[in-house]
Amino acid sequence: MLHGELTRPEIRFIRVTMDSSLSSCNDLLDLYAPKSTTPNNQVIPTIIYSGSRHRTIKVLDVLDQARGEPGAATDSESTFARRFHSVTGEACKTEVADDFGAGKFPIVSATMALGLGQNWSRVRSVIHMGRGDPAAICQMLGRCGRDGRPGVAIMFVEKTRVGGKNQIHQILDGVEQSDDDRMDGLAITPVCLRIAFAIDTKLGYIPMSTKDQGYRNKKSREESEGFPECRCSNCMPMEASTFIENMKRINMDNVDRMITTDLNAYITGVSIPKVKKVKAQTQRKSTKRPLADPEDLRL
Template structure:
């Protein structure tokens, strides 16, 4: 027996279901509990713990967090089932999410058996496109769609355009209709090309939209993440995602195309820069741990194969920034071993990606496969031109040189003259008063730009019409222009001009007088300054002369002192030399006397020795003679 299709809200909040679920009869039959989209347990754990307040990534996918709030509270209920197995299914569950879910469900590692299926979708071609316009405008979609006269709705490729907010889904519809030259069709709930789907869409409208899309009544849906969760839409051939976002969420959204076995196209529009974000690879330091916002920015700038980058993010929890990343190399080898076809993402085949984007407006059901497989073989149709939005020219700020009392008089004059024109045009009893069409606001607008409307003899009636928002009646602008002319030719304005001329003449004369007085004062000041300059110059010269004299005297005194010191030094040296000579002479004399004494002593010693030797010889002879 299978009991399926119960929402988390029913599982948690429905008293009848709770009573049945915990009854002995139902518990005896309960063999397995299956939770689809299990990654929502993790996401709602972040919301419940208020961690999402600090992550920009949650604002990027508005309906991701509000679609099933009960997912975040489902853990305790699943644990009260007497060891009944729980099967959790998810296509995107990073290691961090797995850890958070097991913690929420109070599971031990020994209680878990992971079965990993093949999540890589080689049949989907991923193209990352740098946005040229602000995300809020969605104007980058103008280069995707051709006019309805070129590609009919029935020939258009089935597509979902995902936006981060519910309000932006309407802006997407507006831009798409502008590109197809079907303005205002976004207000038609039964439009045959594009409709929208988000969490606040009514249940009946959601069902009608999904049923109509499935039957081919229209080819494009503008949606948030609320579309696709728990649904299997096999008709979709292409998915467009607007702006940076959570890589795991992007995998979920892009994975909704190509489910019929045919190739699919995922177009990822990414802002080149994000405020306070990491906008180039150099912003990521080596070994930096990527939080959810970091993963979002990494996907927007990585040079790694997009297919591999998203797979590594799902398996390991971060987006590699280059193909030389260890996990990226391992994933590439795994894909090669499994015989996956060569990736054709915008990082792996940039030239083909550029060619594809260049001709994507020609995309239709008939040529879609050819366009994806070999975009370079298709010639661009010169008749299809990307729509460019006309920029409104900013009007130069108007000016009015008249004083306030003159400006108010002109305003009242214009209002009075329009009343005359109005009654002449519609008769004495019109249905609405003249101020309904031309009042003080319009009069003030004219007067505030009167310098530009009347520049010399030129009458700029085009500007006159523009500042009041256009004429309501034929001849209105000419009547107002004539009213301005009459006012300028009138006595009041001419008197003002005469007063202005007199005032200007007075100002000129007064200015001349002031300039003359100032010139005289300036001459006096210059004379005083010159006198003071000469006095200061003379004082400086005298000071320099005195300084030179003092320096010369000091130098002469110094020379005299040096000469005296030298004479004294020479006398001292002479005395020292004389004393040294006398000392040396005495030393020589003493040395000679000592030497003479030593010689005399030596001679006496030698004589004594000789005399002793003779005595010894004589004694020896005597001894010899006696013997």
């Protein structure tokens, strides 16, 4: 049996509970600045994974809104973002993979079909939308930081999964976890995400408590081996929240500092204009009682 290091200290894992529905992908709106602020060649190379082919185009639509370029999602020659999935034609798959590797555009919206046999060193960020198999998610998120430079892996998870286990006490320590349990466990576990991924890869379960023996053994080993302090969203929740709030500021010039520095201390001072969201206005019926006719008030 071959033994190797499963921990990826260069990757910062951040779990984000979605405010919008998974089908809308609207949580991505707050991650990207308008094109006028951050040009395409300054956007960090990113893979955004979705669970369906339909959602890959929805992701591109949302990115278009964030960038202030509605309708650009249909451009197969886009210099900002393109999509990749299992039904994509072979020629198109090859073109997308080659052009992304060559740096012709920074973002790929894809399903799990992307990545098999690829080893891009330029990827600095991976985003996964929705709950999923931890082993598959770990493989997808692990595609960033392959050149040893800092990378950030962001998991957007639903607040609740219908029919799932959405509370920590529902997943019992010492009881064998099903695939669904592991999927739900990853979305709610309070332990270090870096260690959780390593344990799931090796032992096939997600620890739900720092008292878990497997977790304690892994934590002790990281400390004895001198691993750098983990900056995941469970180990540093406030710093991770600040990072997500300021992710619109990230670009090719500051990506290393943004990932590895406490943003409460590192502030770029750049003002990022927000894209206005148009809300439909509906006429509300008045709940006030109509005024009495003066003629009716006479004695």
